[in-house]
Amino acid sequence: MDQPSKGAGVSGADVSDIAIEANAAAKAPVADRAQALKQFALSDKTFYWLTRASAICVLLLLGGIILSLIVGAWPAIQHFGLSFLTTQRWAPQLEPAPILGGLGPIYGTFVSSLIAMLIAVPVGLGIAIFLTELCPMWLRRPFGVAIELLAGIPSIIYGMWGFFVLAPFLADHVQPWIIAATSGIPVLGSIFGGPPSYLSLFNASVVLAIMILPFITAISRDVFMTVPPVLKESAYGLGCTTWEVVRNVVIPYTRVGVIGGVMLALGRALGETMAVTFIIGNSFRIQDSIFSPGTTISAAIASEFAESGGLHQSALFLLGLLLFVLTFFVLAAARLMLMRLERAKGA
Amino acid sequence: MHLNRFFRSALVAGFAAMASLSAAAQDITGAGATFPFPIYAKWADAYKKETGIGLNYQSIGSGAGVKQILARTVVFGATDAPLQAEQLAKEGLVQWPQVMGALVAIVNIDGIKQGEMTFDGQTLADIYLGKIKTWNDPAIVKLNPNLKLPAAPIAVVRRSDGSGTTFVWTNYLSEVSEEWKSKVGSGTAVEWPVGVGARGNEGVAGNVAQTRNSIGYVEFAYAKQSNLTYTLLTNRTGQVLRPNRETFQAAAANAEWSKAPGYRLILTNQAGEKSWPITAATFILMHKKPQDPVAARRALDFFAWAFEKGDAMADELDFVPMPDSVVKLIKQTWANEIQVK
Numbered sequence: 001m002d003q004p005s006k007g008a009g010v011s012g013a014d015v016s017d018i019a020i021e022a023n024a025a026a027k028a029p030v031a032d033r034a035q036a037l038k039q040f041a042l043s044d045k046t047f048y049w050l051t052r053a054s055a056i057c058v059l060l061l062l063g064g065i066i067l068s069l070i071v072g073a074w075p076a077i078q079h080f081g082l083s084f085l086t087t088q089r090w091a092p093q094l095e096p097a098p099i100l101g102g103l104g105p106i107y108g109t110f111v112s113s114l115i116a117m118l119i120a121v122p123v124g125l126g127i128a129i130f131l132t133e134l135c136p137m138w139l140r141r142p143f144g145v146a147i148e149l150l151a152g153i154p155s156i157i158y159g160m161w162g163f164f165v166l167a168p169f170l171a172d173h174v175q176p177w178i179i180a181a182t183s184g185i186p187v188l189g190s191i192f193g194g195p196p197s198y199l200s201l202f203n204a205s206v207v208l209a210i211m212i213l214p215f216i217t218a219i220s221r222d223v224f225m226t227v228p229p230v231l232k233e234s235a236y237g238l239g240c241t242t243w244e245v246v247r248n249v250v251i252p253y254t255r256v257g258v259i260g261g262v263m264l265a266l267g268r269a270l271g272e273t274m275a276v277t278f279i280i281g282n283s284f285r286i287q288d289s290i291f292s293p294g295t296t297i298s299a300a301i302a303s304e305f306a307e308s309g310g311l312h313q314s315a316l317f318l319l320g321l322l323l324f325v326l327t328f329f330v331l332a333a334a335r336l337m338l339m340r341l342e343r344a345k346g347a
Numbered sequence: 348m349h350l351n352r353f354f355r356s357a358l359v360a361g362f363a364a365m366a367s368l369s370a371a372a373q374d375i376t377g378a379g380a381t382f383p384f385p386i387y388a389k390w391a392d393a394y395k396k397e398t399g400i401g402l403n404y405q406s407i408g409s410g411a412g413v414k415q416i417l418a419r420t421v422v423f424g425a426t427d428a429p430l431q432a433e434q435l436a437k438e439g440l441v442q443w444p445q446v447m448g449a450l451v452a453i454v455n456i457d458g459i460k461q462g463e464m465t466f467d468g469q470t471l472a473d474i475y476l477g478k479i480k481t482w483n484d485p486a487i488v489k490l491n492p493n494l495k496l497p498a499a500p501i502a503v504v505r506r507s508d509g510s511g512t513t514f515v516w517t518n519y520l521s522e523v524s525e526e527w528k529s530k531v532g533s534g535t536a537v538e539w540p541v542g543v544g545a546r547g548n549e550g551v552a553g554n555v556a557q558t559r560n561s562i563g564y565v566e567f568a569y570a571k572q573s574n575l576t577y578t579l580l581t582n583r584t585g586q587v588l589r590p591n592r593e594t595f596q597a598a599a600a601n602a603e604w605s606k607a608p609g610y611r612l613i614l615t616n617q618a619g620e621k622s623w624p625i626t627a628a629t630f631i632l633m634h635k636k637p638q639d640p641v642a643a644r645r646a647l648d649f650f651a652w653a654f655e656k657g658d659a660m661a662d663e664l665d666f667v668p669m670p671d672s673v674v675k676l677i678k679q680t681w682a683n684e685i686q687v688k
Contacts, residue, residue, distance in 0.1 A: 092534060092538070093536065093537040093538065164557075168557055197543065198554065198557055199543040200543075277546060278546065281544060282507030282545075283543060284538070303546065304508065306407060306411045306508070307510060309410055309413075312536075
């Protein structure tokens with residue numbers, strides 16, 4: 001606060017002298033320069049260790065979470081072993097020991113994320129291309145902001161909206177149409193088999209797709225912006241159409257970054273809980289049709305954790321551990337790809 | 348100046364917070380079942396006005412409530428699924444029923460209004476087993492000869508979250524159907540043969556309201572307040588009953604509470620001509636040797652007050668007060684078993 005006026009006035013002194021005086025002025029004047037420098041070294045070191053401790057804290061937390069998940073899941077791992085991954089039954093009420101298998105939620109997690117990606121990736125990339133290549137300048141900002149706002153909506157809102165508005169719409173207008181169009185065709189007929197349902201794997205996937213759309217769009221748009229204008233202009237100069245520029249210049253140049261964005265979105269889709277729990281129907285049975293209810297790992301945990309105990313709770317811990325490992329690898333892959341892009345850009 | 352003012356207001360806020368904290372220390376803490384939450388909240392409100400002592404009740408679910416009382420983080424736990432007498436003895440807990448409620452089946456079929464349709468236990472079990480698949484099934488038509496039932500598939504809705512409501516419902520289905528008992532059984536979360544799961548009473552109600560030709564189950568209080576299309580039920584004597592206070596209390600009156608250790612009675616499928624078949628009490632758990640005997644005293648005072656003055660409030664919310672004879676027994680249990688100051 002009160003800077004010493006005399007320290008600033010010293011002429012001919014080097015920077016460290018000024019610093020020493022500035023620091024020492026409030027206290028008794030320090031004659032010994034070496035001692036003052038030592039003080040700096042000490043504060044530097046303290047700062048270094050403080051920041052380092054914060055960083056280590058995060059790692060410890062991460063390790064602690066994994067450890068507590070493993071400890072919680074241990075009874076289930078011992079009791080069910082690998083058969084947990086292949087059993088479809090989920091019967092927590094059985095006496096003396098429940099039969100619990102994670103296949104239903106694992107299947108539901110993969111399928112809902114897959115369908116969500118199938119919808120969100122093309123649409124998200126389309127929006128990003130439109131925003132960077134085709135959109136009139138004055139529209140870019142409002143459009144981009146609107147997309148980013150989608151990412152800020154809390155997932156419970158998506159859940160409510162999905163439950164009350166989107167799911168009935170899909171069940172009344174979209175599903176019957178798909179069922180009619182595919183009935184009789186061997187494999188598709190059973191994947192899209194009726195009757196239409198308000199709470200279903202498909203409806204949950206559509207909500208998921210909308211939720212992850214902004215991630216894909218925002219990241220793709222940012223990496224599309226990194227394409228050097230020279231490259232694009234040369235291509236246009238050679239007579240390329242916009243499609244050809246996007247296809248042959250923009251996408252190849254940013255491929256890794258786009259994949260990184262997609263993986264981040266996938267990570268969110270795998271772990272999304274509230275919105276999915278509202279709409280997916282929470283049935284542990286695996287059924288052929290995606291219009292029938294299913295469940296995901298996170299939905300199963302959210303639904304049953306409060307009232308669980310013993311092996312049932314341990315099995316939910318095990319599901320949590322599986323999800324943790326799964327999303328960890330997906331996000332690690334995403335980071336790796338984004339890092340590679342950064343390096344390529346730097347080179 | 349500004350800083351000064353800021354500090355002063357911060358100081359005031361701090362004192363206010365401390366004052367409210369010390370008031371909160373007077374509060375009775377409890378956690379557990381969501382089903383009786385509305386009536387506990389109503390009682391707590393009236394009790395606070397009368398005595399100045401508040402109730403801090405977290406409706407986090409029966410299972411969680413049991414965990415909390417075992418961990419001694421609360422003065423009382425509340426559960427819809429009563430504990431076994433052996434477990435009570437092992438953990439040093441006392442259990443008693445505080446208030447009762449009932450479940451009803453709700454439907455959404457075009458043209459069918461509240462209280463028009465009739466089910467019996469066997470039919471409900473077969474619907475939830477997936478054996479009866481359409482609304483014009485002979486078993487349903489036989490019970491409802493005057494209704495026009497569609498040839499549409501039945502959309503079965505159930506709870507997805509573990510809940511005491513599900514415990515009571517599956518307990519009833521186990522009572523009335525051998526097949527349900529052997530294939531599924533009862534519990535707060537079970538392996539459902541068919542149907543979609545929705546969260547909470549409101550989730551089930553919302554889903555039934557949205558889905559044509561659907562059936563679900565909710566607490567009667569909830570069904571009545573939300574004006575849902577609830578149905579009539581045939582009890583074990585063959586009487587077709589309407590869900591109301593009279594039939595709920597008949598179920599409680601016919602139960603032999605004094606013979607049940609830990610008051611562990613589930614009032615489903617009770618004898619008696621007027622007994623509504625899916626009635627259930629919700630229970631309170633307390634330690635015999637509480638860590639804080641003063642807090643335990645305060646909690647018991649509250650429950651005694653609720654037994655004495657809470658009946659009218661329970662009626663308003665369509666809960667059923669415990670019969671006086673049972674209350675007498677419970678007070679005896681308190682005096683004998685719980686060490687309070």
